[in-house]
Amino acid sequence: MRCAEGIEVRDLDECYINIDPIQVGGRLTVDAMKAVIAYGDGYSVCDHCRKPFRLDHIKTPPIDRFHRELAAFIGMEEARVVPGARRGFSAVTGTYVGKGDPVLLTTLSHYTEVLAVESVGGVIREIPAELGHNITADAAAMTIESVLREFGRAPSLLMIDHIDYQYGNVHDVQGVARVAHQYDIPVLYNGAYSVGILPVDGRDLGVDFVVGSGHKSMAAPAPSGVLATSKERSTELFRTTTAKTDLSLRTFGIKEVMLLGCTLMGVTLIGMMASFPAVRERVGHWDEEIANGRRVVEALQRIEGTKVVSELPRKHTLTRIDTSGSFDRVAKTHKKRGFFLSSALKELGIAGTIPGATKVWKFNTYGMTSRQAEYTANAFLAIAEENKIPVSS
Numbered sequence: 001m002r003c004a005e006g007i008e009v010r011d012l013d014e015c016y017i018n019i020d021p022i023q024v025g026g027r028l029t030v031d032a033m034k035a036v037i038a039y040g041d042g043y044s045v046c047d048h049c050r051k052p053f054r055l056d057h058i059k060t061p062p063i064d065r066f067h068r069e070l071a072a073f074i075g076m077e078e079a080r081v082v083p084g085a086r087r088g089f090s091a092v093t094g095t096y097v098g099k100g101d102p103v104l105l106t107t108l109s110h111y112t113e114v115l116a117v118e119s120v121g122g123v124i125r126e127i128p129a130e131l132g133h134n135i136t137a138d139a140a141a142m143t144i145e146s147v148l149r150e151f152g153r154a155p156s157l158l159m160i161d162h163i164d165y166q167y168g169n170v171h172d173v174q175g176v177a178r179v180a181h182q183y184d185i186p187v188l189y190n191g192a193y194s195v196g197i198l199p200v201d202g203r204d205l206g207v208d209f210v211v212g213s214g215h216k217s218m219a220a221p222a223p224s225g226v227l228a229t230s231k232e233r234s235t236e237l238f239r240t241t242t243a244k245t246d247l248s249l250r251t252f253g254i255k256e257v258m259l260l261g262c263t264l265m266g267v268t269l270i271g272m273m274a275s276f277p278a279v280r281e282r283v284g285h286w287d288e289e290i291a292n293g294r295r296v297v298e299a300l301q302r303i304e305g306t307k308v309v310s311e312l313p314r315k316h317t318l319t320r321i322d323t324s325g326s327f328d329r330v331a332k333t334h335k336k337r338g339f340f341l342s343s344a345l346k347e348l349g350i351a352g353t354i355p356g357a358t359k360v361w362k363f364n365t366y367g368m369t370s371r372q373a374e375y376t377a378n379a380f381l382a383i384a385e386e387n388k389i390p391v392s393s
Protein backbone atom coordinates (compact mmCIF):
# COMPACT_ATOMS: atom_id res chain seq x y z
CA MET A 1 0.00 0.00 0.00
CA ARG A 2 1.32 3.43 -0.92
CA CYS A 3 0.37 7.05 -0.14
CA ALA A 4 1.90 8.04 -3.48
CA GLU A 5 4.64 6.88 -5.83
CA GLY A 6 7.63 5.92 -3.70
CA ILE A 7 5.91 6.67 -0.39
CA GLU A 8 4.96 3.52 1.46
CA VAL A 9 2.24 3.58 4.07
CA ARG A 10 3.77 3.72 7.54
CA ASP A 11 2.17 1.19 9.87
CA LEU A 12 4.88 0.67 12.48
CA ASP A 13 2.69 1.57 15.43
CA GLU A 14 -0.22 -0.47 14.10
CA CYS A 15 1.85 -3.61 13.55
CA TYR A 16 4.36 -3.48 16.41
CA ILE A 17 4.87 -2.52 20.01
CA ASN A 18 7.09 0.51 19.49
CA ILE A 19 9.76 1.26 22.11
CA ASP A 20 11.58 4.04 20.24
CA PRO A 21 12.45 6.61 22.93
CA ILE A 22 11.58 9.67 20.85
CA GLN A 23 8.41 8.40 19.19
CA VAL A 24 6.09 6.96 21.79
CA GLY A 25 4.78 10.17 23.37
CA GLY A 26 4.13 11.87 20.05
CA ARG A 27 1.87 9.28 18.47
CA LEU A 28 -1.39 10.85 17.41
CA THR A 29 -4.74 10.21 18.97
CA VAL A 30 -7.57 9.24 16.63
CA ASP A 31 -8.98 12.76 16.97
CA ALA A 32 -5.63 14.23 15.93
CA MET A 33 -5.59 11.95 12.89
CA LYS A 34 -8.99 13.31 11.87
CA ALA A 35 -7.70 16.84 12.39
CA VAL A 36 -4.70 16.05 10.20
CA ILE A 37 -7.01 15.21 7.32
CA ALA A 38 -9.35 18.17 7.82
CA TYR A 39 -6.65 20.80 8.44
CA GLY A 40 -3.85 19.53 6.22
CA ASP A 41 -4.04 22.44 3.82
CA GLY A 42 -1.63 25.32 4.31
CA TYR A 43 -2.85 28.24 6.45
CA SER A 44 -6.03 26.28 7.18
CA VAL A 45 -6.52 27.94 10.57
CA CYS A 46 -6.70 31.35 8.95
CA ASP A 47 -10.30 31.05 7.63
CA HIS A 48 -11.71 33.02 10.54
CA CYS A 49 -8.73 35.16 11.43
CA ARG A 50 -9.92 38.68 12.18
CA LYS A 51 -8.40 41.74 13.82
CA PRO A 52 -5.91 41.89 15.56
CA PHE A 53 -4.71 39.15 13.17
CA ARG A 54 -2.82 36.95 15.54
CA LEU A 55 -2.93 33.17 15.88
CA ASP A 56 -3.67 33.09 19.61
CA HIS A 57 -6.69 35.38 19.10
CA ILE A 58 -8.51 33.17 16.59
CA LYS A 59 -11.89 32.07 17.96
CA THR A 60 -12.98 29.57 15.25
CA PRO A 61 -11.74 26.93 15.82
CA PRO A 62 -11.19 27.87 19.50
CA ILE A 63 -7.46 28.55 19.30
CA ASP A 64 -7.69 31.43 21.78
CA ARG A 65 -9.25 29.20 24.43
CA PHE A 66 -6.67 26.48 23.73
CA HIS A 67 -3.87 28.92 24.53
CA ARG A 68 -5.43 29.75 27.91
CA GLU A 69 -6.00 26.07 28.70
CA LEU A 70 -2.48 25.19 27.66
CA ALA A 71 -1.01 27.82 30.01
CA ALA A 72 -3.19 26.55 32.87
CA PHE A 73 -2.24 22.93 32.11
CA ILE A 74 1.43 23.63 32.85
CA GLY A 75 0.88 26.16 35.61
CA MET A 76 2.02 29.26 33.73
CA GLU A 77 0.27 32.48 32.77
CA GLU A 78 0.98 32.97 29.08
CA ALA A 79 1.49 30.25 26.51
CA ARG A 80 2.27 30.24 22.80
CA VAL A 81 2.64 27.40 20.37
CA VAL A 82 5.99 27.02 18.63
CA PRO A 83 7.39 24.70 15.92
CA GLY A 84 9.15 22.37 18.35
CA ALA A 85 10.72 22.76 21.77
CA ARG A 86 13.89 24.00 20.09
CA ARG A 87 12.07 27.07 18.77
CA GLY A 88 10.96 27.74 22.31
CA PHE A 89 14.59 27.66 23.45
CA SER A 90 15.66 30.01 20.68
CA ALA A 91 12.89 32.53 21.45
CA VAL A 92 14.22 32.63 25.03
CA THR A 93 17.92 32.85 24.14
CA GLY A 94 17.08 35.48 21.51
CA THR A 95 15.44 37.57 24.21
CA TYR A 96 17.80 37.14 27.14
CA VAL A 97 21.22 36.17 25.82
CA GLY A 98 23.61 38.61 24.14
CA LYS A 99 26.90 37.96 22.40
CA GLY A 100 29.50 36.78 24.93
CA ASP A 101 26.98 36.22 27.72
CA PRO A 102 27.48 33.11 29.83
CA VAL A 103 24.58 30.65 29.82
CA LEU A 104 24.25 27.61 32.06
CA LEU A 105 23.33 24.26 30.58
CA THR A 106 24.14 20.86 32.06
CA THR A 107 26.30 17.94 30.96
CA LEU A 108 23.02 16.18 30.08
CA SER A 109 21.50 19.03 28.03
CA HIS A 110 19.95 18.34 24.65
CA TYR A 111 21.88 19.53 21.60
CA THR A 112 19.08 21.92 20.61
CA GLU A 113 19.73 23.94 23.76
CA VAL A 114 23.40 24.17 22.83
CA LEU A 115 22.48 25.43 19.35
CA ALA A 116 19.95 27.90 20.73
CA VAL A 117 22.74 29.47 22.81
CA GLU A 118 25.29 29.25 20.02
CA SER A 119 22.92 30.94 17.55
CA VAL A 120 22.96 34.16 19.59
CA GLY A 121 26.68 34.05 20.45
CA GLY A 122 26.25 32.99 24.07
CA VAL A 123 29.01 31.17 25.94
CA ILE A 124 28.07 27.77 27.33
CA ARG A 125 29.06 26.61 30.77
CA GLU A 126 27.84 23.22 31.92
CA ILE A 127 26.62 22.18 35.35
CA PRO A 128 28.26 18.78 35.89
CA ALA A 129 26.05 15.77 36.62
CA GLU A 130 26.85 14.04 39.89
CA LEU A 131 27.59 10.36 40.24
CA GLY A 132 24.46 8.54 39.14
CA HIS A 133 23.86 11.12 36.42
CA ASN A 134 21.84 13.63 38.40
CA ILE A 135 21.87 17.43 38.30
CA THR A 136 21.74 18.87 41.79
CA ALA A 137 21.18 22.33 43.27
CA ASP A 138 24.67 22.17 44.83
CA ALA A 139 26.31 21.57 41.49
CA ALA A 140 24.29 24.48 40.03
CA ALA A 141 25.44 26.77 42.86
CA MET A 142 29.09 25.82 42.33
CA THR A 143 28.88 26.41 38.59
CA ILE A 144 27.21 29.80 39.06
CA GLU A 145 30.01 30.80 41.44
CA SER A 146 32.63 29.73 38.94
CA VAL A 147 30.91 31.75 36.18
CA LEU A 148 30.90 34.77 38.49
CA ARG A 149 34.66 34.40 38.95
CA GLU A 150 35.31 33.86 35.25
CA PHE A 151 32.99 36.49 33.76
CA GLY A 152 32.52 38.92 36.63
CA ARG A 153 28.75 38.55 36.22
CA ALA A 154 26.01 35.98 36.61
CA PRO A 155 24.81 33.84 33.68
CA SER A 156 22.02 35.42 31.60
CA LEU A 157 20.00 32.23 31.61
CA LEU A 158 19.93 28.70 32.99
CA MET A 159 18.29 25.81 31.14
CA ILE A 160 17.46 22.60 32.94
CA ASP A 161 15.94 19.42 31.51
CA HIS A 162 13.47 17.91 33.95
CA ILE A 163 14.01 14.52 32.34
CA ASP A 164 17.27 14.18 30.41
CA TYR A 165 17.27 12.40 27.06
CA GLN A 166 20.27 10.19 27.88
CA TYR A 167 19.22 8.42 31.06
CA GLY A 168 15.61 9.46 31.51
CA ASN A 169 16.57 10.56 35.02
CA VAL A 170 14.47 13.08 36.93
CA HIS A 171 16.41 16.15 38.01
CA ASP A 172 15.86 18.58 40.88
CA VAL A 173 14.41 21.48 38.89
CA GLN A 174 12.91 23.11 41.96
CA GLY A 175 16.22 23.12 43.84
CA VAL A 176 18.19 24.34 40.83
CA ALA A 177 15.64 27.13 40.16
CA ARG A 178 15.77 28.27 43.78
CA VAL A 179 19.56 28.63 43.61
CA ALA A 180 19.43 30.40 40.23
CA HIS A 181 16.91 32.91 41.50
CA GLN A 182 19.21 33.85 44.38
CA TYR A 183 21.42 35.27 41.63
CA ASP A 184 18.47 36.65 39.58
CA ILE A 185 19.11 34.18 36.78
CA PRO A 186 15.98 33.33 34.77
CA VAL A 187 15.33 29.60 34.50
CA LEU A 188 14.06 27.69 31.49
CA TYR A 189 12.41 24.35 32.19
CA ASN A 190 12.85 21.87 29.36
CA GLY A 191 9.85 19.59 29.46
CA ALA A 192 10.42 17.75 26.17
CA TYR A 193 10.06 14.42 28.01
CA SER A 194 7.52 15.59 30.59
CA VAL A 195 4.91 18.11 29.36
CA GLY A 196 2.05 15.98 28.07
CA ILE A 197 3.37 12.80 29.73
CA LEU A 198 3.36 13.56 33.44
CA PRO A 199 1.92 16.37 35.58
CA VAL A 200 3.96 19.61 35.26
CA ASP A 201 3.38 22.81 37.22
CA GLY A 202 5.81 25.58 36.33
CA ARG A 203 4.67 27.81 39.17
CA ASP A 204 5.25 25.05 41.68
CA LEU A 205 8.69 24.35 40.23
CA GLY A 206 9.49 28.07 40.40
CA VAL A 207 10.68 28.42 36.82
CA ASP A 208 10.36 31.38 34.45
CA PHE A 209 9.81 29.51 31.19
CA VAL A 210 8.27 26.13 30.44
CA VAL A 211 8.99 24.53 27.08
CA GLY A 212 7.31 21.37 25.83
CA SER A 213 7.45 19.35 22.64
CA GLY A 214 4.17 18.58 20.85
CA HIS A 215 5.59 15.82 18.66
CA LYS A 216 7.63 14.22 21.42
CA SER A 217 5.19 14.23 24.29
CA MET A 218 1.82 15.76 23.40
CA ALA A 219 0.45 13.39 20.74
CA ALA A 220 0.80 16.12 18.11
CA PRO A 221 2.19 16.30 14.56
CA ALA A 222 5.69 17.69 14.02
CA PRO A 223 6.90 20.32 14.35
CA SER A 224 4.94 21.55 17.34
CA GLY A 225 5.52 22.60 20.91
CA VAL A 226 4.67 25.03 23.64
CA LEU A 227 6.51 27.98 25.18
CA ALA A 228 4.99 29.41 28.34
CA THR A 229 5.98 32.03 30.86
CA SER A 230 4.87 34.24 33.73
CA LYS A 231 2.98 37.53 33.37
CA GLU A 232 6.14 39.52 34.27
CA ARG A 233 8.37 37.78 31.73
CA SER A 234 5.73 37.68 29.01
CA THR A 235 6.13 41.34 28.07
CA GLU A 236 9.85 40.68 27.45
CA LEU A 237 9.59 37.27 25.78
CA PHE A 238 6.47 38.00 23.77
CA ARG A 239 7.27 41.61 22.97
CA THR A 240 5.25 43.01 20.11
CA THR A 241 6.66 44.70 17.04
CA THR A 242 7.44 48.41 17.08
CA ALA A 243 9.04 48.45 13.64
CA LYS A 244 8.01 50.93 10.98
CA THR A 245 9.31 50.44 7.47
CA ASP A 246 11.16 53.45 6.07
CA LEU A 247 9.55 53.89 2.63
CA SER A 248 6.12 52.35 2.88
CA LEU A 249 5.75 53.43 6.51
CA ARG A 250 4.04 50.19 7.42
CA THR A 251 3.56 48.88 10.95
CA PHE A 252 2.49 45.40 11.98
CA GLY A 253 0.04 45.57 14.84
CA ILE A 254 0.67 43.21 17.73
CA LYS A 255 2.70 40.55 15.97
CA GLU A 256 5.25 39.04 18.37
CA VAL A 257 8.87 39.56 17.34
CA MET A 258 10.54 36.43 18.72
CA LEU A 259 7.83 34.21 17.25
CA LEU A 260 8.10 35.95 13.86
CA GLY A 261 4.36 36.59 14.00
CA CYS A 262 2.20 33.52 13.70
CA THR A 263 3.74 30.08 14.26
CA LEU A 264 1.64 26.93 13.71
CA MET A 265 -0.89 27.76 11.01
CA GLY A 266 -2.60 24.47 10.32
CA VAL A 267 -2.31 20.78 10.90
CA THR A 268 0.28 20.98 13.68
CA LEU A 269 -1.78 23.26 15.91
CA ILE A 270 -5.13 21.62 15.22
CA GLY A 271 -3.58 18.19 15.78
CA MET A 272 -2.21 19.40 19.10
CA MET A 273 -5.61 20.83 20.04
CA ALA A 274 -7.47 17.67 19.03
CA SER A 275 -5.21 15.54 21.25
CA PHE A 276 -5.28 17.96 24.16
CA PRO A 277 -8.26 16.53 26.09
CA ALA A 278 -6.68 13.05 25.95
CA VAL A 279 -3.26 14.46 26.87
CA ARG A 280 -4.68 16.35 29.85
CA GLU A 281 -6.29 13.14 31.00
CA ARG A 282 -3.33 10.85 30.44
CA VAL A 283 -0.89 12.72 32.68
CA GLY A 284 -3.07 11.50 35.55
CA HIS A 285 -2.05 7.92 34.77
CA TRP A 286 1.69 8.44 35.06
CA ASP A 287 1.98 5.93 37.93
CA GLU A 288 0.66 3.17 35.65
CA GLU A 289 3.22 4.12 33.02
CA ILE A 290 6.00 3.90 35.60
CA ALA A 291 4.75 0.48 36.70
CA ASN A 292 4.88 -0.77 33.10
CA GLY A 293 8.38 0.61 32.67
CA ARG A 294 9.58 -1.05 35.86
CA ARG A 295 8.12 -4.37 34.78
CA VAL A 296 10.30 -4.36 31.65
CA VAL A 297 13.35 -3.09 33.54
CA GLU A 298 12.98 -5.84 36.16
CA ALA A 299 12.94 -8.48 33.43
CA LEU A 300 16.10 -7.03 31.89
CA GLN A 301 17.81 -7.04 35.30
CA ARG A 302 17.17 -10.78 35.51
CA ILE A 303 19.27 -11.32 32.40
CA GLU A 304 22.81 -12.00 33.59
CA GLY A 305 25.33 -9.36 32.58
CA THR A 306 22.72 -6.64 31.91
CA LYS A 307 23.16 -3.33 33.70
CA VAL A 308 20.58 -0.56 34.06
CA VAL A 309 22.54 2.66 33.57
CA SER A 310 19.64 4.96 34.49
CA GLU A 311 18.82 5.73 38.13
CA LEU A 312 16.91 3.08 40.09
CA PRO A 313 14.13 2.70 40.90
CA ARG A 314 12.95 4.09 37.56
CA LYS A 315 10.90 7.28 37.72
CA HIS A 316 10.47 7.64 33.97
CA THR A 317 9.61 5.28 31.13
CA LEU A 318 12.78 6.13 29.17
CA THR A 319 15.61 3.87 30.31
CA ARG A 320 19.22 3.37 29.26
CA ILE A 321 20.71 -0.07 29.62
CA ASP A 322 24.07 -1.65 29.05
CA THR A 323 23.90 -5.14 27.59
CA SER A 324 27.63 -5.44 26.82
CA GLY A 325 27.77 -8.37 29.26
CA SER A 326 24.71 -10.14 27.87
CA PHE A 327 23.29 -9.50 24.39
CA ASP A 328 26.58 -8.13 23.08
CA ARG A 329 28.34 -11.38 24.03
CA VAL A 330 25.85 -13.24 21.89
CA ALA A 331 26.44 -10.78 19.06
CA LYS A 332 30.13 -11.75 18.93
CA THR A 333 29.33 -15.24 17.63
CA HIS A 334 25.79 -14.93 16.25
CA LYS A 335 25.50 -15.25 12.47
CA LYS A 336 23.49 -12.01 12.38
CA ARG A 337 26.11 -10.30 14.61
CA GLY A 338 24.70 -7.29 16.46
CA PHE A 339 21.59 -7.33 14.34
CA PHE A 340 20.32 -10.47 16.05
CA LEU A 341 18.69 -8.50 18.88
CA SER A 342 16.63 -6.00 16.88
CA SER A 343 15.78 -8.79 14.47
CA ALA A 344 14.62 -11.16 17.24
CA LEU A 345 12.59 -8.37 18.81
CA LYS A 346 11.01 -7.53 15.49
CA GLU A 347 10.05 -11.17 14.99
CA LEU A 348 8.27 -10.99 18.32
CA GLY A 349 6.49 -7.80 17.25
CA ILE A 350 8.65 -5.26 19.05
CA ALA A 351 10.13 -2.35 17.07
CA GLY A 352 11.98 0.88 17.72
CA THR A 353 15.43 -0.32 18.77
CA ILE A 354 18.48 0.69 16.76
CA PRO A 355 19.45 -2.19 14.42
CA GLY A 356 22.86 -3.48 15.44
CA ALA A 357 22.92 -1.90 18.90
CA THR A 358 23.75 -4.46 21.58
CA LYS A 359 25.97 -2.49 23.96
CA VAL A 360 24.36 0.64 25.39
CA TRP A 361 20.90 1.53 24.18
CA LYS A 362 17.62 3.07 25.25
CA PHE A 363 13.97 2.21 25.16
CA ASN A 364 10.74 3.86 26.23
CA THR A 365 7.69 1.93 27.39
CA TYR A 366 5.38 4.95 27.37
CA GLY A 367 1.85 4.26 26.13
CA MET A 368 1.91 0.49 26.56
CA THR A 369 -0.93 -1.41 28.13
CA SER A 370 0.07 -3.56 31.11
CA ARG A 371 -0.36 -6.63 28.90
CA GLN A 372 2.01 -5.19 26.33
CA ALA A 373 4.53 -4.44 29.10
CA GLU A 374 4.26 -8.01 30.35
CA TYR A 375 4.66 -9.28 26.79
CA THR A 376 7.71 -7.05 26.18
CA ALA A 377 9.32 -8.17 29.46
CA ASN A 378 8.80 -11.82 28.50
CA ALA A 379 10.12 -11.21 24.99
CA PHE A 380 13.49 -10.01 26.37
CA LEU A 381 13.67 -13.04 28.68
CA ALA A 382 12.82 -15.39 25.84
CA ILE A 383 15.52 -13.92 23.59
CA ALA A 384 18.05 -14.29 26.42
CA GLU A 385 17.10 -17.92 27.06
CA GLU A 386 17.10 -18.78 23.39
CA ASN A 387 20.66 -17.50 23.21
CA LYS A 388 21.78 -19.31 26.37
CA ILE A 389 22.20 -16.25 28.53
CA PRO A 390 21.47 -17.22 32.15
CA VAL A 391 18.26 -15.69 33.52
CA SER A 392 17.64 -15.51 37.27
CA SER A 393 14.21 -16.14 38.67
Ligand SMILES: *Cc1c(COP(=O)(O)O)cnc(C)c1O
Binds near residue numbers: 085087112190214
Ligand atom coordinates in the same frame (compact mmCIF):
# COMPACT_ATOMS: atom_id res chain seq x y z
C1 LIG B 1 13.59 15.86 21.83
C2 LIG B 1 14.19 16.85 22.76
C3 LIG B 1 14.28 18.20 22.42
C4 LIG B 1 13.88 18.73 21.07
O1 LIG B 1 12.49 18.81 20.95
P1 LIG B 1 11.84 19.36 19.60
O2 LIG B 1 10.40 19.54 19.97
O3 LIG B 1 12.04 18.31 18.55
O4 LIG B 1 12.52 20.64 19.25
C5 LIG B 1 14.78 19.07 23.36
N1 LIG B 1 15.20 18.64 24.56
C6 LIG B 1 15.13 17.35 24.93
C7 LIG B 1 15.58 16.94 26.29
C8 LIG B 1 14.63 16.42 24.04
O5 LIG B 1 14.58 15.14 24.42
